[in-house]
Amino acid sequence: MPKYPPPDVLPGTPTRATLPAGTAVYRVHATHRAAAVFNPHPARTFYDGGRFDSTPYDRYGFLYVGFGVGAAVSEVLLRSVPFDGDGGVRLLPRVAFERRSLSFLRLAADLEVVSLMSGADLAAVGQDTWLVHAESADYPQTRDWGHWIRQRTKPWSQGFVWPSKREPADRVAVLFEDRCPVPPLEPAGAPPVDFGTPEGERWLNGVLAPYLAQAAPRATGRGI
Structure with a gap:
C-alpha cells in the first residue's frame, strides 16, 4: 500500500x-439488478466495496465488466478465495454466487476511458501496478486514487480499463454513469445465466474449473 495520498x-x-461500440463485454451482477443498470450505492469509505466504487466523497453510479467470461467471473467471485497450498480445488462459498448472474452484453456506443494497462499509463497518474493489483484491504486507498483520477480527467473520462488481476490475459473496466451515454450497454442476445439455478451452477463450474475452483456443495441436513 502506498504511504502517500x-x-x-x-x-x-x-x-x-476508446472502447468501440459493439465490443462484447460480460457482467456478473446481483440477479435482482438488470444487466445494464448501474450500481447506485456508494461504498462505505473505509470498509466494503470494490476497487473503483463511488463513495460519499464522490457519488456516481458505477458498473464493472470483463472483456472475457473468465475475467468477469474470476474478478467478482474469486477475489477472496485463495489457494491453500495443497494443490486442491478452491471451494467458492454458496453465498458468493447464489444470488448472482452473468449477462452477455455489448457496448452501445464508443466510450473514452483512462487506460491503466501499462506501466507508462500508470506512471502518468502517479501510480504503479499496486493500483490495479491491490487486494481488497487496500480498496479504500484505490477508491481515493480513482476519485482523484476521475476529477482530473473530467469531463472526458467515462471509465477506466486495466488488466484483470485474476485473469491477466484479459481486461476489465469500470464505467461511470454520470459520464456515459444512455444506455452505454445493451444485451448481446444470449439470455443471462442465473448462478442460483442448477443449470447456472453447472455452467459456472465449467468456467471455474480452469481456475481450480468450484461451487461449494450444498449443505445436507442431519437427522436427530
Whole structure:
C-alpha cells in the first residue's frame, strides 16, 4: 500500500483509450439488478466495496465488466478465495454466487476511458501496478486514487480499463454513469445465466474449473 495520498497535480498526461461500440463485454451482477443498470450505492469509505466504487466523497453510479467470461467471473467471485497450498480445488462459498448472474452484453456506443494497462499509463497518474493489483484491504486507498483520477480527467473520462488481476490475459473496466451515454450497454442476445439455478451452477463450474475452483456443495441436513 502506498504511504502517500495522490499529488496535487497529475505527473503526466493520462492515456486515453476508446472502447468501440459493439465490443462484447460480460457482467456478473446481483440477479435482482438488470444487466445494464448501474450500481447506485456508494461504498462505505473505509470498509466494503470494490476497487473503483463511488463513495460519499464522490457519488456516481458505477458498473464493472470483463472483456472475457473468465475475467468477469474470476474478478467478482474469486477475489477472496485463495489457494491453500495443497494443490486442491478452491471451494467458492454458496453465498458468493447464489444470488448472482452473468449477462452477455455489448457496448452501445464508443466510450473514452483512462487506460491503466501499462506501466507508462500508470506512471502518468502517479501510480504503479499496486493500483490495479491491490487486494481488497487496500480498496479504500484505490477508491481515493480513482476519485482523484476521475476529477482530473473530467469531463472526458467515462471509465477506466486495466488488466484483470485474476485473469491477466484479459481486461476489465469500470464505467461511470454520470459520464456515459444512455444506455452505454445493451444485451448481446444470449439470455443471462442465473448462478442460483442448477443449470447456472453447472455452467459456472465449467468456467471455474480452469481456475481450480468450484461451487461449494450444498449443505445436507442431519437427522436427530
